Amino acid sequence: IFDGLKKDSPKFRHKVVAVGGDCENPELGLSEHDRDLLIQE
Structure with a gap:
């Protein structure tokens, strides 16, 4: 699920x-x- 998100925004975990x-x-x-x-937010 998060593969595309990791690619587009590697630091997405700071926003979740x-x-x-x-x-x-x-x-x-x-x-x-x-x-x-x-x-x-």
Whole structure:
């Protein structure tokens, strides 16, 4: 999955952030902090 991304942007790992959530919950179950992080980025 990441082969093309590695080729185009070798330092992509510095841009990837894991967030916890649940697709079955309102607002995807994201915490306020994680939601703000996604909005800002």
